[in-house]
Amino acid sequence: MIDDRPVLDDHLHLDPDNNRGIDAVRDFARVGGTHLLVVNKPSWHLGVEAETGEDFRAVFDRTIEIVDDASSELAGRAWPVLGVHPGLISRLVDERGMSPADARDLMQAGLDVAAEYVESGEALALKSGRPHYEVEDDVWAASNAVMRHAFEHGAALECAVQLHAEASEDMTEVAEWAEDAGLPSRRVVKHYAGGRLEGPTPSVMSNKDRLETAAERGEPFLMETDYIDDPDRPGAVLGPKTVPRRVRWLLENGHEEAVRIAHVETPRRVYGIDTEATLERDG
Template sequence: MEIEETPVLDNHLHLDPVQGRNTEAAEEFADHGGTHLLVLNKPSWHLVEAATDEGTFREAFDLTVEAVADATDVLPGRAWPVLGVHPALISRLVDEGYTPEEARDIMQAGLDVAAEYVTDGPALAIKSGRPHYDVDDDVWAASNEVMRHGFALAADGEFAIQLHTEGGEDFEAVAQWAEAEGLDRRQVVKHYSGGRLRGPTKSVLADKDEIETAIEEDDPFFLETDYIDDPERPGAVLGPKTVPRRVRWLLENGQDDAVRTACVETPKAVYGIDTEATLAD
């Protein structure tokens, strides 16, 4: 199979309509064979300011929704927004004098707004998680409460949730928390994952070794770059051309089934999207 014959999905990429390349990055993705993007809003303080109220969350979300619409115009397929609250917000709020409990309430309110954007139409899923760095026990506890609130929202609205968390391979407990809230663990997506993961669905950073591990594990997976669209860090984390290049590499090595898993079957199972039909359109 040739790359022109398949959808090519990057499951986690950022576009910055304020100071980044924005649509130009989506064009670069498309020029190298990419067709579909899931675009995560950048942390509110990168677009507007550290959110402390519903209005600021909406402002950041609206900027991302507009960026996604512009990206869709240049893609052979389309882009979808995934909106939520970056878990590092809790540290910013605590540093500004909020208690962990007050920060938790602000972040849960932000997730409530993100869930509205899914149920009302423009967004596909929400994002939550917990800090990937060491924090005090009370901040950790509050962060887990924020994440579990996200699980409850996703279960109630019957949509998926992407997680930004610490590294590691064993997130079985997190998947069980999601199930306790009524959410299918397949609809919990661990962003920035390695090729081996227990619990949620893995979104594998597009490193060749990790992709090979994911194929060996034979579980559903996505590919992602976590491109951050920061002009001061132009290739971080991976550039927008990376997933198309990895898909081409997989096809050249006879891994057609792996490409179908990452770009067609897992998106359909987790998000309910049809990357083939939207490519045909």
Template sequence: MDELDTPVLDNHLHLDPEHGRGMDAVRDFVRLGGTHLLVVNKPSWHLGPVPSERADFRTAFEATIDAVADANEILPGKAWPVLGVHPGLISHLVDEGYEPAEARDLMQSGLDLAAEYVADGPALGLKTGRPHYEVSDAVWDASNAVLKHGLGLGAEHDCAVQLHTEGTDDLTEVAEWAEARGLPTEKVVKHYAGGELAGPTPSVMSEKDRLRVAVESGEPFLMETDFVDDPDRPGAVLGPKTVPRRVRWLLEAGHDDAVARAHVETPELVYGIDTVGTLDSGE
């Protein structure tokens, strides 16, 4: 297969070398032309007990950092960790007897720990959000408090914040929360987005219909698979070969400008990363 003459970034996927495909998934990505990865920690309860204190989040964070180090031995470009707290954790905590406010405080402490990894260097950004399913008003309010805390940490550490939220094409209110805390809107990224989004930067699920909309919008966007690397869910979401395949499809259709937007310009805008420079130098 011909090489792709462009960096190819998957903006959101998971790697689990202990339980899943791990580096075999990275090799698949590279074989199809992939070059760069943003690796998000799996939900903490997938890698051990439901956290009961701040230090418990470290297990998922360290596993992700180790996976990124291994991926960097394989990639022609570079991988970076994105660390944080999955918003679905609040439901697990409430089920175990936590009050929503107690769950909020624990999740915010997990984000504080993730932010230390950003401040110290290994992590590129943070991940937070709110449930994408129906919850009580108290859980919704607590979840929004966690989300706002994450946005504040992003402003404090000048880093991007990836969001897991309900399906929507309008998150202007969340963008306003970010701006109020000093985090530029473009540094807020909606993971699992459609092709167009009011407010934050969309990280578009790499399905053709969504990508067509993103291309036509002319706006900044990223591409992702949300590959979960879970042997119990082998067909879940999209596989690691998908982003390079979709890039090839876009290039064949003459959408070179859109490919540059998603894989060079928007990563620089959102994260301050140079996908061309890291590809050339192998840094």
């Protein structure tokens, strides 16, 4: 812990079967990290080439097992975020020859299964989004339909939806789609965000310049590394020690309120979690 504070990494991946797994969690905890939101890796990275929504269940079950193991290493706890990576649509269309409509239906079916885990209390939130790269118009339309399907589940379950999407400082249209579905825009989280974002809640990549921008704005934000736990890319995107180290840096630079916003207030506002009550403090 850092001065008895909760320290949350809002988005990272763990892969104990192929890379560091729990050792990365121990690194995070050793430098003061207390809470994690663990997002399932893309299904094909775990050897799952889904043909039905049920095929994603193996990915989700393994992620939940990993989260349980991670929680045992933390002064706080970890939660799973489950869903279908938006990049899957390109794999389905370009490599497996599916139509965009069939790919959309399969990805929506995967989200239907992920939603079951949220409904049962086994997962905290959903993951969806759209490609962050150029795609054909019909693929873009199908991707937006998948994302809006996730918003419908989020509204029904009253849970957050993390988005993997293109870099932008203005995603008000996407936030409006969520609102139209009945999901408050604060519960839409833009993963890999910069320090400034209109519409969804930004989950800010923990580079100093992005964090300084977010801290100075005084608006709700979260902090993340998007650590991918890939043996071919060690330390990518940011290492697991980064968020606690950046919290110390923010505190040293007078941003105590920003630290509270990112690690206490925004997690409660977005996910309904209490990072203070779930923190085991000595004495």
